[in-house]
Amino acid sequence: MNAYERLSGYFQQRFQRWVQRRLQPASRQQLNNRRLFIFPSRAGFAYLLVTLLLWLIGTNYENNLVLSLAFFLLSLFIVCIHHTFFNLSGLEIEYLRSAPCFLGEEGELEMQLQRRSGEGKEAVMLAYDRELPQEVDLIDTRSTKVKLFIGGQRRGWYDPGRLLVESHYPLGLVRCWSWLDMDARLLVYPKPVAGGEMPLSQGGDSEGDRLDEQGAEDFHGFKAYQPGMSPRHIAWKHYARGQGLHSKEYASYREPKLWLDWDALQGMGREARLSRLCHWVLKISATQQPYGLRLPGQEIAPGTGTEHKQQILKALALYQWQAQAGTQDPYKKPQADKGLFAKSVGEPAA
Numbered sequence: 001m002n003a004y005e006r007l008s009g010y011f012q013q014r015f016q017r018w019v020q021r022r023l024q025p026a027s028r029q030q031l032n033n034r035r036l037f038i039f040p041s042r043a044g045f046a047y048l049l050v051t052l053l054l055w056l057i058g059t060n061y062e063n064n065l066v067l068s069l070a071f072f073l074l075s076l077f078i079v080c081i082h083h084t085f086f087n088l089s090g091l092e093i094e095y096l097r098s099a100p101c102f103l104g105e106e107g108e109l110e111m112q113l114q115r116r117s118g119e120g121k122e123a124v125m126l127a128y129d130r131e132l133p134q135e136v137d138l139i140d141t142r143s144t145k146v147k148l149f150i151g152g153q154r155r156g157w158y159d160p161g162r163l164l165v166e167s168h169y170p171l172g173l174v175r176c177w178s179w180l181d182m183d184a185r186l187l188v189y190p191k192p193v194a195g196g197e198m199p200l201s202q203g204g205d206s207e208g209d210r211l212d213e214q215g216a217e218d219f220h221g222f223k224a225y226q227p228g229m230s231p232r233h234i235a236w237k238h239y240a241r242g243q244g245l246h247s248k249e250y251a252s253y254r255e256p257k258l259w260l261d262w263d264a265l266q267g268m269g270r271e272a273r274l275s276r277l278c279h280w281v282l283k284i285s286a287t288q289q290p291y292g293l294r295l296p297g298q299e300i301a302p303g304t305g306t307e308h309k310q311q312i313l314k315a316l317a318l319y320q321w322q323a324q325a326g327t328q329d330p331y332k333k334p335q336a337d338k339g340l341f342a343k344s345v346g347e348p349a350a
Contacts, residue, residue: 023162025181028094031165035178038085044173047077077173084174087167088124090116091138095182096145100313102278103191106149109160109184114143123169128160152188155274156321159185189317192282193275201261201294257302258284258291260312274316281316285309295319 023035040048051073058066092114101107109128113136115121120139126146127133134146150160163184166177224247234247260280265273277293284291285304292302293312298319300312 019162019179020181023179023181025183027183028092029180029182030092031088031090031178033089035180036085036088036176037178038081038174038176041168041172041175044077044175047073047173051077076171080171080173083170084167084176086119087121087169088165088176088178090119091121091124091165093163093165093180093182095184098184098186100187100189100310100317101152102189103152103155106151107158107186107188109148109150109182109186111146111148111163111182112143113138113146117142121167123167125164125166127164129162129164133164150186152186155188155190155271156317157185158188187314187317189313190271190274190278192279193272194279196265196276198258198280198284199261199264199276201259201264258289259294259302260284260291261294262296263294270320274319278313278316281309281312 029035051070054066054070054073057063058068058070094112094114096110096112098110099108111126113121113124113126115138122137122139124136124138125133126136126148128148128150131148131150134148136144136146138144148163150158152158162179162181164177165180166175168175224245234245260277262273262277265276268276281291281293285308288304290302290304293300293315295315298315300308300315
């Protein structure tokens with residue numbers, strides 16, 4: 001590493017620490033003088049260079065027309081600074097919720113933008129690092145919701161970083177921007193990987209065991225009548241044929257339940273096991289058959305439905321997550337899951 005790279009890295013670290021102190025994390029933030037930065041864009045620097053050349057030419061040749069043009073262009077640039085700044089000033093941004101995703105896919109972060117009455121906002125760009133920006137206009141409405149798509153790059157709670165809010169309105173000569181920490185997180189499930197047999201363990205209840213329950217509706221057979229049995233269950237046809245007094249027996253059968261077991265995947269690494277379990281969770285949940293999950297130190301009872309599937313996927317996503325993040329944990333401290341979408345996540349496309 002040469003001297004230039006060391007010096008550049010030093011100033012970048014100092015700038016990042018300064019930004020972190022100045023722009024604190026919050027799920028709801030309003031852009032103001034403290035949170036906004038403004039600087040000429042590349043087009044703006046070219047514009048100023050042309051203006052400077054015109055001023056030099058007008059001064060050298062004592063041409064009032066060229067000088068007037070230079071002063072007009074400079075005045076237009078100053079007015080543009082005012083409009084660009086106030087196009088973002090007063091804008092309120094709130095983080096609403098997030099939708100989980102699988103590792104390597106895109107999740108959703110939903111934001112709400114709101115402006116003050118009488119202050120239209122145009123061409124406001126929102127983007128996270130290395131993601132496509134979303135352009136928003138607030139002219140006929142005071143508030144709108146925007147969905148930003150973020151690629152899940154690590155299993156567990158993923159911090160997408162700071163949200164870039166910027167505008168070049170109206171002429172593109174000045175760039176006004178802010179880096180906001182919206183205190184947002186994205187839950188990233190393991191990547192489903194097919195392969196091998198279903199990792200099952202023997203449950204406490206055997207599949208097909210008969211349960212003698214009162215009120216059962218499945219006919220099981222006949223048995224000799226005993227005093228005290230319900231008269232409604234007496235087999236009168238058998239009695240009329242001289243076959244003795246018998247009672248109809250009803251029973252129900254235990255519903256089969258599957259247990260996905262961590263220990264059934266011997267000889268595989270942690271992430272490989274989680275990927276296989278995630279694949280089978282998606283497969284079994286589509287059949288509406290009760291299933292449970294057994295991880296070291298954790299057990300989720302068998303069940304069905306979307307909430308049960310999300311509970312198991314979340315357990316897979318957060319299994320030994322702190323150990324995976326390492327000592328230099330880039331994630332934020334655990335929060336409540338108020339921002340998690342209650343939506344069904346299907347099996348990703350191959």
